Amino acid sequence: MAEPPPATGAGANPDRILWSEQRIGSTLKKETVATVGWILAFFTSIYAQEGQELLGDRSDGSRATPLHLIPLYAESKDAEKGEQIEPDGEFVTPFSTRWTCAECHSYGLVKKGWHFNSVDSNVPPGRPGEPWLYFAPKLCIQIPLSYRQWPGTFRPAQVGLTEFQFTRIFGRHTPGGGPGEVQATEADEIGRQFVSGTLEINCLACHNAHHGQDMGGPGGYAVQVSRQNFRWAAAASCEFASVKGSAAAVPETYDPFLPDPDEKNAPRVTYQKEAFNENKEVLLQIVREVPNQRCYYCHSDLCYSQPEKAEKWASDEDIHLTAGLKCVDCHRNGVEHNIVRGYAEESANSSNPLAATSSCEGCHLSEGEDQPQAGRLGAPVPKHTGLPPSHLKKLTCTACHSGPWPGKKTILTKTSRAHRLGTPNVNKAQEVLPHIVSPVFARQGGQPQAQLGDSLAGKIGPHKVIWPAYWGILEDDQVKPIALGVVEKVVGKVFADLELPATGDWPKITKEKIIEALKALSPAAAGEAVYVAGGKLYRLDGSGELAEELDHPAAAPYMWPIAHNVRPAAQSLGARRCEDCHSPEASFFFGKVCVDSPVQTKDGVFREMMDMYEVDGPVYVRVNWFFKLLIIGVMTLLILHILGDLYRRVMLLLAKRAK
Amino acid sequence: MRQTSGIKAEEREFFQRFGLQFRVQHTLLFLSTITLIVTGVPLWCMGRPEYSWSQAVVNTFGSIETMRYIHRAGAAVLILVSIYHLFYTVFTKEGRREFIELLPRQKDVRDVTINSLYFLGLLKYRPSFGRYTYYEKFDYWAVYWGCVIMIGTGLVLWFPEVAAKYVPWFTYALGAEVHADEAILAALSLFIWHFYNVHFNPSRFPGTLVWWHGKMSREEMIHDHVLEYYKKVLAQTKSKGQKADPQSGTTM
Numbered sequence: 001m002a003e004p005p006p007a008t009g010a011g012a013n014p015d016r017i018l019w020s021e022q023r024i025g026s027t028l029k030k031e032t033v034a035t036v037g038w039i040l041a042f043f044t045s046i047y048a049q050e051g052q053e054l055l056g057d058r059s060d061g062s063r064a065t066p067l068h069l070i071p072l073y074a075e076s077k078d079a080e081k082g083e084q085i086e087p088d089g090e091f092v093t094p095f096s097t098r099w100t101c102a103e104c105h106s107y108g109l110v111k112k113g114w115h116f117n118s119v120d121s122n123v124p125p126g127r128p129g130e131p132w133l134y135f136a137p138k139l140c141i142q143i144p145l146s147y148r149q150w151p152g153t154f155r156p157a158q159v160g161l162t163e164f165q166f167t168r169i170f171g172r173h174t175p176g177g178g179p180g181e182v183q184a185t186e187a188d189e190i191g192r193q194f195v196s197g198t199l200e201i202n203c204l205a206c207h208n209a210h211h212g213q214d215m216g217g218p219g220g221y222a223v224q225v226s227r228q229n230f231r232w233a234a235a236a237s238c239e240f241a242s243v244k245g246s247a248a249a250v251p252e253t254y255d256p257f258l259p260d261p262d263e264k265n266a267p268r269v270t271y272q273k274e275a276f277n278e279n280k281e282v283l284l285q286i287v288r289e290v291p292n293q294r295c296y297y298c299h300s301d302l303c304y305s306q307p308e309k310a311e312k313w314a315s316d317e318d319i320h321l322t323a324g325l326k327c328v329d330c331h332r333n334g335v336e337h338n339i340v341r342g343y344a345e346e347s348a349n350s351s352n353p354l355a356a357t358s359s360c361e362g363c364h365l366s367e368g369e370d371q372p373q374a375g376r377l378g379a380p381v382p383k384h385t386g387l388p389p390s391h392l393k394k395l396t397c398t399a400c401h402s403g404p405w406p407g408k409k410t411i412l413t414k415t416s417r418a419h420r421l422g423t424p425n426v427n428k429a430q431e432v433l434p435h436i437v438s439p440v441f442a443r444q445g446g447q448p449q450a451q452l453g454d455s456l457a458g459k460i461g462p463h464k465v466i467w468p469a470y471w472g473i474l475e476d477d478q479v480k481p482i483a484l485g486v487v488e489k490v491v492g493k494v495f496a497d498l499e500l501p502a503t504g505d506w507p508k509i510t511k512e513k514i515i516e517a518l519k520a521l522s523p524a525a526a527g528e529a530v531y532v533a534g535g536k537l538y539r540l541d542g543s544g545e546l547a548e549e550l551d552h553p554a555a556a557p558y559m560w561p562i563a564h565n566v567r568p569a570a571q572s573l574g575a576r577r578c579e580d581c582h583s584p585e586a587s588f589f590f591g592k593v594c595v596d597s598p599v600q601t602k603d604g605v606f607r608e609m610m611d612m613y614e615v616d617g618p619v620y621v622r623v624n625w626f627f628k629l630l631i632i633g634v635m636t637l638l639i640l641h642i643l644g645d646l647y648r649r650v651m652l653l654l655a656k657r658a659k
Numbered sequence: 660m661r662q663t664s665g666i667k668a669e670e671r672e673f674f675q676r677f678g679l680q681f682r683v684q685h686t687l688l689f690l691s692t693i694t695l696i697v698t699g700v701p702l703w704c705m706g707r708p709e710y711s712w713s714q715a716v717v718n719t720f721g722s723i724e725t726m727r728y729i730h731r732a733g734a735a736v737l738i739l740v741s742i743y744h745l746f747y748t749v750f751t752k753e754g755r756r757e758f759i760e761l762l763p764r765q766k767d768v769r770d771v772t773i774n775s776l777y778f779l780g781l782l783k784y785r786p787s788f789g790r791y792t793y794y795e796k797f798d799y800w801a802v803y804w805g806c807v808i809m810i811g812t813g814l815v816l817w818f819p820e821v822a823a824k825y826v827p828w829f830t831y832a833l834g835a836e837v838h839a840d841e842a843i844l845a846a847l848s849l850f851i852w853h854f855y856n857v858h859f860n861p862s863r864f865p866g867t868l869v870w871w872h873g874k875m876s877r878e879e880m881i882h883d884h885v886l887e888y889y890k891k892v893l894a895q896t897k898s899k900g901q902k903a904d905p906q907s908g909t910t911m
């Protein structure tokens with residue numbers, strides 16, 4: 001019997017996969033395989049516990065993609081490594097990516113990656129990014145959520161969402177991990193999670209290059225997540241397995257490890273038997289460099305800039321992709337999966353050694369170091385001929401080079417994560433909630449004036465923006481959102497007769513309805529209930545009438561920077577002429593930012609782009625006011641002088657006539 | 660025109676008040692200013708839905724580009740006349756003299772007070788003005804200030820990329836705002852204040868031609884610039900060695 005070389009440690013053969021190859025065609029008995037598997041698991045767990053690196057934790061330098069002909073393993077009832085998958089066994093279980101991949105890759109390291117570490121409060125939040133947008137048209141809610149400490153977002157727990165609920169709603173567009181792996185603590189969820197399992201990191205979501213990888217299909221990953229089939233989701237997404245049934249449809253007393261054949265609704269997995277070789281191994285088309293198509297599932301957007309370009313085929317893609325680059329050429333990571341997000345100040349928050357040089361400036365601008373950084377990956381070094389240097393100090397690269405070309409008004413924009421793009425039964429109407437508008441030029445690194453305070457030093461760049469709409473409690477001028485369960489119970493009753501447009505747009509509520517809802521909410525939420533929407537805070541005054549407060553910090557829009565699509569240099573703002581920005585019609589200063597709100601009387605409200613980032617703030621305001629007052633003061637004095645002169649003339653004339 | 664007690668114009672005595680250079684500057688100034696206002700206001704209103712009439716004005720000019728060219732031509736004339744005036748002030752005797760006469764003095768404050776009391780009927784007599792009244796000085800310095808602001812901000816709007824190199828804090832948006840504000844103030848001052856003083860004032864209606872020939876009648880001199888009048892009569896007397904008769908304005 002061929003003994004597997006140890007995966008790690010002294011004397012380890014670094015290429016156990018080759019050993020797997022040699023084993024193809026061998027006639028090992030099932031028991032032998034199991035024994036070997038247990039031995040491997042034993043060594044693996046010991047080394048993993050000791051923090052030793054596994055076979056796949058570090059590259060040996062080869063550019064070739066390692067062969068992944070591997071056995072698949074299930075998770076056991078006690079959340080440990082379970083049996084090897086046998087497609088024709090008596091009881092077929094879904095394979096666990098965690099226990100399968102952890103044979104060679106340190107799962108604990110991977111979990112630290114940006115895509116999976118949101119629930120770790122020790123991870124610096126970095127530049128604000130796209131939040132998870134919870135929306136409920138019937139309740140007139142759209143609220144940005146995030147586990148990261150991005151100003152303007154709310155932690156899911158603040159609106160009463162547990163990790164389990166969050167995963168069921170948003171897990172469809174995650175590669176698993178993060179909140180999906182948090183153990184339920186609520187009494188009613190512990191049982192449910194026993195049935196559903198956790199949504200462990202789905203390595204295949206990104207690294208499976210097979211065209212059959214199904215994230216958004218009718219039986220794919222997203223659908224399984226919505227059915228609470230967390231344990232089965234990764235298996236369902238791959239090309240050689242399919243899953244039926246729903247964990248949500250079986251009682252929480254159901255034991256998925258002792259399946260009841262009579263429980264027809266219970267989730268079940270079926271494998272294509274031909275995918276397994278005689279050693280019950282599967283050839284996975286795993287690639288080190290994630291294909292763009294995998295990224296697009298979660299990172300697509302659709303901008304309604306021009307109706308004829310609303311279709312993807314009619315719009316151009318990012319210039320970097322046109323030039324032949326892939327997403328991962330810039331967004332790189334090692335086994336820690338600490339992927340480069342790609343913003344200029346990222347190295348302050350990231351341990352990724354490439355963070356400093358994988359931003360726009362990293363490839364396109366030299367900082368005069370010993371090694372020539374500029375021009376990496378063939379990046380042209382911009383001359384910016386004729387461009388006053390102040391532009392580079394005040395604007396991000398993306399301000400001129402990225403995002404949809406700014407029009408007179410902001411446009412509605414959809415994103416994969418906000419609008420479930422790429423999943424079944426998506427409402428394709430332009431007006432469907434949540435309402436994200438773009439491009440909005442604003443200070444990079446946070447929210448507008450109201451929340452930024454003194455830190456207005458950020459550069460101006462293009463953003464996507466959402467105007468939060470939610471029900472909250474006002475305490476010490478701070479607004480805390482009311483738990484969604486309470487809102488649904490109280491406001492849902494008040495708004496029961498609201499008609500929801502087929503487009504998925506807001507139902508449009510009247511002020512009378514808001515008053516009614518606030519009066520019902522205050523006792524239920526034990527505090528002064530308020531409604532936030534369209535940049536305003538609505539509250540009841542002493543007489544029970546609705547009072548509006550403009551620019552309350554709690555009503556500030558949440559913005560996150562636009563990075564893609566990067567346009568060619570010739571299509572940059574200012575490439576044709578300065579008037580692209582410096583003219584009375586230019587959107588950069590005078591574009592209209594749509595203020596989105598379900599409140600009926602406030603439909604169609606806009607703000608000027610300049611309001612979103614303050615042009616040199618106090619100086620601008622003071623000079624502006626000086627001239628306004630100068631007009632009023634000077635003209636008042638001059639007209640008084642004229643009137644005095646006329647008055648005296650009339651008096652003299654009258655006196656003369658009287659004589 | 661001021662009443663001249665039945666004296667025919669050709670019989671009236673006139674004093675040369677402004678030289679040719681002064682009149683040329685004034686003519687260029689008002690021609691360029693009116694051009695700038697006529698083209699500038701519709702340019703400012705364009706793109707603002709509440710001022711849809713501005714499109715009709717633009718159509719009259721042919722296109723917005725044509726209008727911009729005319730506006731910039733007017734601006735070029737204004738800049739040239741401003742430079743011309745600076746040279747005139749520094750390098751000519753007449754210019755230096757006029758500039759000194761136009762400097763604000765304590766007497767101007769006193770004149771404002773006396774005139775205000777006169778308007779209110781608390782004094783029976785107007786102040787005696789010299790070569791320039793306080794409101795004429797105001798006109799001059801308002802134009803001075805206006806030219807600095809309008810030309811400065813106009814250049815920022817005309818050459819934003821150059822301006823941004825030297826005055827980065829002075830943004831294009833602020834320049835546009837100040838340019839519009841100052842233009843409103845200048846236009847209002849011109850059409851209300853200045854036009855009242857030189858056209859609509861009952862003593863002057865429908866207007867004076869001093870700007871054209873530079874001459875002012877003895878009656879107007881006595882009414883508006885009596886101190887200058889005395890000065891001129893005295894100077895004439897001295898030059899002829901005769902005794903002055905200020906009442907007649909002639910020398911004996």
